[in-house]
Amino acid sequence: MEYIENSAFLIAFGKNLRKYRKLKGFTQEQLANDLGIEISQISRIERGVINTSIGNAYTIAKVLKIDIKELFDF
Amino acid sequence: MEYIENSAFLIAFGKNLRKYRKLKGFTQEQLANDLGIEISQISRIERGVINTSIGNAYTIAKVLKIDIKELFDF
DNA sequence: TCAAATATAGGCATATATGCCTACTTATTT
DNA sequence: AAATAAGTAGGCATATATGCCTATATTTGA
Numbered sequence: 651m652e653y654i655e656n657s658a659f660l661i662a663f664g665k666n667l668r669k670y671r672k673l674k675g676f677t678q679e680q681l682a683n684d685l686g687i688e689i690s691q692i693s694r695i696e697r698g699v700i701n702t703s704i705g706n707a708y709t710i711a712k713v714l715k716i717d718i719k720e721l722f723d724f
Numbered sequence: 725m726e727y728i729e730n731s732a733f734l735i736a737f738g739k740n741l742r743k744y745r746k747l748k749g750f751t752q753e754q755l756a757n758d759l760g761i762e763i764s765q766i767s768r769i770e771r772g773v774i775n776t777s778i779g780n781a782y783t784i785a786k787v788l789k790i791d792i793k794e795l796f797d798f
Numbered sequence: 799t800c801a802a803a804t805a806t807a808g809g810c811a812t813a814t815a816t817g818c819c820t821a822c823t824t825a826t827t828t
Numbered sequence: 829a830a831a832t833a834a835g836t837a838g839g840c841a842t843a844t845a846t847g848c849c850t851a852t853a854t855t856t857g858a
Binding site: 651653656659660663701702703704705706707708709712715717718719722723 | 781
Binding site for chain 2: 833834835836837838844845
């Protein structure tokens with residue numbers, strides 16, 4: 651198994667999240683509303699600007715109705 | 725798929741991390757040193773006291789030489 | 799091409815994780 | 829039982845994520 655840098659990981663995670671969000675037909679705003687977090691955060695997470703929490707990742711998976719492991723599968 | 729509460733998720737994550745840490749023969753201190761983070765944080769994460777970042781989870785997986793998905797597999 | 803919807807960018811205040819430290823507790827080993 | 833190792837607890841300062849807001853850019857649809 652090869653490991654990437656932390657910043658690259660955040661970007662990869664964000665891209666993956668964006669993929670699943672669109673796949674499930676959510677806009678950033680809808681996702682943020684369902685999550686109960688700020689819409690600007692979704693944009694930041696998807697671009698890899700911020701290093702969000704595991705709890706947030708879990709809640710996102712919950713809203714998207716996917717397994718959290720899928721968010722880390724890339 | 726059934727989803728648990730956020731606080732329960734953090735506790736489950738911590739227990740799982742502890743399982744893998746011991747499985748790989750690390751003390752909290754060794755893991756913290758290899759990670760380059762504070763030992764007190766490991767204790768807090770394992771007990772579900774804090775909601776650590778996805779980047780931290782990734783680095784932990786890297787040090788333990790496991791796939792990050794395993795940390796979320798419970 | 800224009801309008802509307804969606805996403806990006808950044809500033810500022812606040813909340814929470816983290817680092818650093820000391821003290822205490824629990825577990826392990828002899 | 830005593831000594832050592834490992835883990836827990838909490839305080840305080842700092843760093844970073846988050847919330848809230850406004851403005852700009854980009855994409856999508858008519």
